[in-house]
Amino acid sequence: MHHGKKGFIGKTIDGIFGFLEEAFVSDSFSKRDGFLQSLDPRAKLVSILTVIFAMSLIGDLRLLIFVYMLTLLFAYLSKIEILFFIKRVWLFIPIFAGIIAIPMIFNVFFPGDPLIRLVDLGSGAHLGPFSLPSSIYITKQGVNSAVIFTMRVATCVSAVVLLFLTTPQQVLFKSLRSVGVPKIYVFTLEMAYRYIFLLTDMVREIYIAKKARTIKTGGMFEEQKWVGGRIGYTLIRSLDTSEKVHAAMMSRGYNGDVKIMHDFKMRNRDYISGAIAVSMSVLLVLISHNIIR
Incomplete structure (x- = not known):
């Protein structure tokens, strides 16, 4: 068996496992004695969803x-x-949103x-059938819109990350049902969370079996070709596993x-926190639209 540096497949699998463990295994945070952990999950869920909805209506960078x-x-x-929180938020989604927003600046x-x-x-400049302006430049309005878009995404993602980090997964799923989210959506989320680790x-196991039979590793192209072939096999196995698990x-x-031993009980601080979050969200939207100055 070849021993040495990890190849393309090994690095990819390690990266995926590391991300999943960091992204979904958050019990250590939800068990801490912090402010959001002490709130009722329903109040916390409604408050954060209200803030996210308000952020989608706000176009003022200062408010974001x-x-x-x-x-x-x-x-x-x-x-x-x-x-850790900043890295968790900015590592993927806001950066990707910033890349999407790049064309807006031109x-x-x-x-x-x-x-x-x-x-x-x-x-008279043309690009195929499309006419181009006499000069290409970055606009002030475009940069402002791109920054607002990226900041809006970062703020919404930050709120969602706070919710997931401070709430145990099963409690979060039960709170979704308690606020009226349809059963089928909660079921889908629950199964995705529960069995994503089974699929990983x-x-x-597939990679370890391949590595055990490998005497000399091939180049990156050979490894990528093997990965392409295993993707279809993994899909077939996952479908078969899902049918067996459902049955x-x-x-x-x-x-x-969702049935868990945790009982929800709203306290005064939960009502106050929810009311403050909703009131602040409404106030920020009104300020953003110049209804309140």
């Missing part, structure tokens, strides 16, 4: 930054390491006042409801 700073404050009050897609001139094409273990659950009387 204000709410984002509040998420950092609540992370600190909930005894979550700030650097006058080709978003006309506006010039900020940085890039290329002078002259009059399946992938690990076993139904035979044991499962009806889609």
Whole structure:
């Protein structure tokens, strides 16, 4: 067996497992004695969903930054390491949103006042059937819109991450049902969370079996070719496993409801926290739309 540096497959699998463990195994945070952990899950869920909805209606960068700073404050009050929280939020989704927003900064897609001139094409420039402006530059309005879009995504993701980090998964699923989320959606989320680790273990076993039979590793192209072939096999096995699991659950009387030993009990602080979150969300939306100055 070849021993040495990890190849393309090994590095990919380690990266996937590391992300899943960091992204979904959050019991250590939900058991801490912090502010958000002490709130009733239903009040916390409604409050965060209200804030997210409000963020989708706000177009003022200053207000978005204000709410984002509040998420950092609540992370600190909930005894979550700030650097870990920032890395957790910005590692994937907001960066991806920023990449999507890049075309918005150019006058080709978003006309506006010039900020940085890039290329002078002259009059009558074309790209195939499309006519181009005489010069290509970055616009002030485009940069502002791209920053607002990225900051809005980061703020919403921060709120969702706070919810997942400070709430045990089964309690979160039960709270979704208690606030009226349809059973089928909660069931889908529950199964996805429960069996994503089963599928990753399946992938690990396939890779270990291959590695045990390998004397000399091939190049990256050969490993990528092997991965492509295993993707289809993994899909077939996952479908077969899902059918068997569903049949076993139904035979044991499962009806889609989340049943745990945790009982919900709203206290005064839960009502106050929820009322403050809803009131603040409404106020920020009104300020953003210049209804309140």
